Every structure is written in structure tokens, then in C-alpha cells.
Amino acid sequence: MNDNSLSCDIKAVFPVGAKLYSKHTAAENSRSFWIVYGLNGQPRWILPPKNPSISNLLGQWRPYGALSFLMWKFLVFAYRAGLLNYVPFVQPLYLDVSNCNWCSYGWLGEKPPLCLTYVGTPGKSRKAVMWLLQNTETSVVQIAKIPIGTNSKRSILYESKILKNIENDLEITAPKVIYTDNVRGVSLQSFVHGESSKPHFSVIHLNYLLALVYSSRCTSIRKIGIMLSDFIEGRDAKNSIGIEVIRDLTDRLNDNTPIPTALQHGDFCPWNLKVQDDGSLTAVDWEAADVIGFPLYDLVYFHAAINYHLKTKVLFPPGSKVLIAEYVKQTGINPQFTQQIIAACLALNWAKCIKAGDEFRAQFLIDVIYKNEEF
Numbered sequence: 001m002n003d004n005s006l007s008c009d010i011k012a013v014f015p016v017g018a019k020l021y022s023k024h025t026a027a028e029n030s031r032s033f034w035i036v037y038g039l040n041g042q043p044r045w046i047l048p049p050k051n052p053s054i055s056n057l058l059g060q061w062r063p064y065g066a067l068s069f070l071m072w073k074f075l076v077f078a079y080r081a082g083l084l085n086y087v088p089f090v091q092p093l094y095l096d097v098s099n100c101n102w103c104s105y106g107w108l109g110e111k112p113p114l115c116l117t118y119v120g121t122p123g124k125s126r127k128a129v130m131w132l133l134q135n136t137e138t139s140v141v142q143i144a145k146i147p148i149g150t151n152s153k154r155s156i157l158y159e160s161k162i163l164k165n166i167e168n169d170l171e172i173t174a175p176k177v178i179y180t181d182n183v184r185g186v187s188l189q190s191f192v193h194g195e196s197s198k199p200h201f202s203v204i205h206l207n208y209l210l211a212l213v214y215s216s217r218c219t220s221i222r223k224i225g226i227m228l229s230d231f232i233e234g235r236d237a238k239n240s241i242g243i244e245v246i247r248d249l250t251d252r253l254n255d256n257t258p259i260p261t262a263l264q265h266g267d268f269c270p271w272n273l274k275v276q277d278d279g280s281l282t283a284v285d286w287e288a289a290d291v292i293g294f295p296l297y298d299l300v301y302f303h304a305a306i307n308y309h310l311k312t313k314v315l316f317p318p319g320s321k322v323l324i325a326e327y328v329k330q331t332g333i334n335p336q337f338t339q340q341i342i343a344a345c346l347a348l349n350w351a352k353c354i355k356a357g358d359e360f361r362a363q364f365l366i367d368v369i370y371k372n373e374e375f
Contacts (some may be wrong), residue, residue: 010095012148013046013117013128017100020093033093034084036075046093046117047079053133054116055080062196064270064309105144106179106188109134113141120148127152131191142178143189153185155287160187162286170263172211173282192282194274199306201299201320204281205273206327209298212265213331217292218258221337224294224344225253231351241359242366246347249369253344260331264293269305295331296338299324300345308364315342315368343369 010020036045048054058076063069075087084090098112107113113132120126126149132142147153160180167176179188197205228250232243265272266288274282303315316324328338346369353362 010046010093013119013130013146014095014097015100015102015104017097019096019099021096022094033095034079035091035093037089037091040122042122043119046115046119047084048114048116050079050082051114054114057116057131060195062271064199064306104181104184105130105132105146105186106181107132107142107144109141120152122149124149124151125155127156141191143175143191145187145189147185156185156187157182159285159287159289162289162291163189165291166263166286170211172208173276173280174286175282175284192274192284194276194282197270197273197275197281199270199310200317201302201323203323204275204279205299205302206323208281208283209262209268210327210330212263212298213295214261214263215332217261219261219292219294220258221253221255221340221344224341224348225250228253228344228347228351231354235354240354241362242350242369245366245369246350249343249347253340255337255340257334257337259333259337259341260295262293262295262297264290265298266290266293266301268298268302270302294341294345294348295333296324296327296341297345297348299327300342301349304346304349304365304368307368308361315371 010018032049034045034047035043036047038044047058055076058079061072063072075084075090078084078087078090085092097115100112102109102112109132111134113134115133116131118129120128128146128148130144130146132144134141145156145159147156157180160177163174163177166172166174173192175189175192177187177189180186228246232240232246232250235243265283265286267285268283272283272285274284276282300315303320307315324338325335328335333341346365350362350365350369353359353365
């Protein structure tokens with residue numbers, strides 16, 4: 001990445017007042033941050049100077065691919081040992097953030113915060129997530145979300161609205177909104193402590209999803225079929241992976257029996273789930289939520305996401321099948337519709353992938369739909 005594009009990225013992430021220097025022109029107040037680059041050559045993390053609180057935060061991050069996990073462990077070790085200058089995919093960043101307008105992010109601390117920054121995947125929805133810490137404390141105080149891509153402002157503000165609704169209407173734990181800038185699209189949230197969920201669906205996941213179900217609001221399998229039919233109408237089969245499979249499926253999604261709706265998280269997977277000290281679960285990152293969603297969608301999404309990363313196509317392990325049956329029982333869904341709802345949820349996930357241009361995941365989901373008869 002050239003210096004000009006890097007400078008633009010830094011200016012998009014940090015508040016007004018941040019100053020970027022070269023190694024030879026570094027000012028007295030500038031400090032050596034570190035940029036961690038992804039495999040695509042794009043910045044993915046901006047690490048502050050060595051700090052034990054930041055080190056603890058990095059240690060909580062859990063990549064799920066084997067290679068990614070090993071590389072992350074190596075990176076954390078190098079950060080703790082002060083050896084990042086020897087890591088090939090890391091470069092120093094001479095940055096002065098002492099005069100930044102941190103109030104524009106809702107920060108009310110007397111001193112500038114320590115900040116650990118994750119920069120999302122390049123694209124229209126790209127955003128930065130910044131962990132903000134008091135300089136005198138060891139715990140994370142706030143999480144700032146900053147838009148970078150053209151669509152990210154809308155999704156950040158939408159998430160703030162969802163989180164406020166959750167706080168007012170539902171008996172579940174989720175981040176609390178502290179501050180929202182509707183003009184810039186910046187939000188500030190409370191930090192959720194805890195470790196990332198393990199990649200196994202369990203009772204705590206089941207209980208969390210059951211709390212999202214609206215027993216008084218109904219939808220139907222036929223409505224899912226209509227949504228999918230509207231999505232594929234006019235699409236070119238040659239340029240849309242698996243469209244004939246989805247078209248055949250939608251022809252069979254015609255039952256109009258009422259089934260309950262749910263607040264659909266939309267990205268319910270381990271890296272967005274935190275396990276608390278008391279064993280309870282909290283979901284974060286609600287930007288893909290749907291207020292009137294479909295039952296079983298998040299449950300199916302969880303398993304599909306894990307299987308995609310582990311490169312397997314057996315959707316549900318035996319333990320999960322028992323929990324699915326319990327979900328169906330407690331939500332009052334007729335068990336004979338379970339198979340159709342699961343296939344429909346996979347198809348809805350496929351539609352999102354097609355819309356996002358994620359062809360590999362779309363193909364994976366088509367393969368899983370073929371295997372779905374095993375359930």
C-alpha cells in the first residue's frame with residue numbers, strides 16, 4: 001500500500017487531529033503504533049505501543065481457521081515481547097493522537113484513550129472497530145464504530161437503533177449504546193466482557209435464541225418462498241450460482257401455516273458471541289439484524305458459518321439435532337415443517353451471499369442444501 005492511500009485510511013479511522021509522520025519526520029508526541037496487514041495487503045489491525053491491557057485484549061481474539069489461529073498466536077507473542085519489528089506482515093506507524101477530537105467519538109475521558117483498532121474487510125460495508133481504554137485502567141470502557149465504506153454509516157446507525165430496541169423491549173444482554181453521531185455515522189457502545197464462544201452449539205446458544213422469538217407475531221413458510229421468488233426473478237441463471245436449485249426449492253415452500261417470527265441477529269456465529277463469567281451468552285455486532293425475522297435462521301446460520309470455515313458439509317452434529325428439536329418444541333413449530341424451514345433459511349443465507357458477491361460461500365450453501373436431506 002502506498003503512503004497516500006494509507007494516510008487516507010488513517011484519517012478515516014481516527015478523529016480529526018490525528019497526525020501521521022514518516023520515521024524521519026516523527027514529532028516528539030508521535031508514538032510507534034503498528035499496522036498489521038492481511039493477506040490481501042490491506043491494513044486489518046492498528047496496534048498501539050506495547051501495553052498489558054491491550055495485550056490481554058489481543059489474547060481474547062480467537063480466529064477459527066487453523067492457520068489464522070497460529071499466525072494470531074505468533075502476533076500476540078511478538079507484541080507482548082516487543083518484537084513486532086521482526087514480523088514480516090507488520091509495519092511501524094508513527095502517529096500522534098494526543099490532540100485528536102475524541103469527543104467526536106463520544107469519549108468523555110480527561111485524557112486521550114488507549115486505542116486498539118480493527119479495520120474491516122475492504123468493500124462498501126467496511127468499518128473500523130476501536131476499543132477505547134482509560135490510560136489509568138485495565139478494563140475496556142467503550143467500543144467505537146467508525147464508517148469507512150459507503151454503506152457502513154447506514155449499518156452502524158441501524159445497529160444503534162436495534163440495540164436501543166433490545167434494551168427497552170427484550171430480556172437479553174447486548175451492548176448498550178452510549179453515543180451516536182447521526183451525521184458521521186459513528187457509534188459508541190459499552191464493551192461486552194467475556195471470551196468468544198466455542199464453535200459448538202449448546203444450551204446457552206439455544207436459550208439466547210429462544211429469548212428472541214416473538215410468540216405473538218407470525219409469518220409462514222410461504223412468505224419465505226415469496227421473498228426468495230422475488231429475489232431470483234429476472235436473475236440470470238448463468239451468473240447466479242445455484243439459482244436453479246433455489247428456484248426448485250421455492251416452488252415447494254408453499255405452506256401457509258403460521259409460525260412465530262423472531263428478532264433475527266443475522267450474523268449469529270462464534271466470533272460475535274461472548275460467554276460471560278456466569279456462563280451466559282451475549283451477542284454483539286447486530287448490524288445484519290432483522291426485526292421481523294424467521295425462526296431457526298440464526299441457528300442454521302451458526303452451523304453453516306462454522307462448517308464453511310471448517311470446510312465440512314454435514315450441517316448439524318448429533319448434539320445440535322437434539323437442541324433443534326427442543327427449539328422447535330418450545331416455539332410451537334410443527335415438527336413436520338422443520339426440514340423445510342431449515343432449507344429455506346439456508347436459501348435466505350444464499351441470497352445474502354449472492355447480493356454481497358460472495359460466490360464461494362454461495363456455492364458452499366448450495367452444496368449444504370443438497371446434504372440437508374440427511375437431517
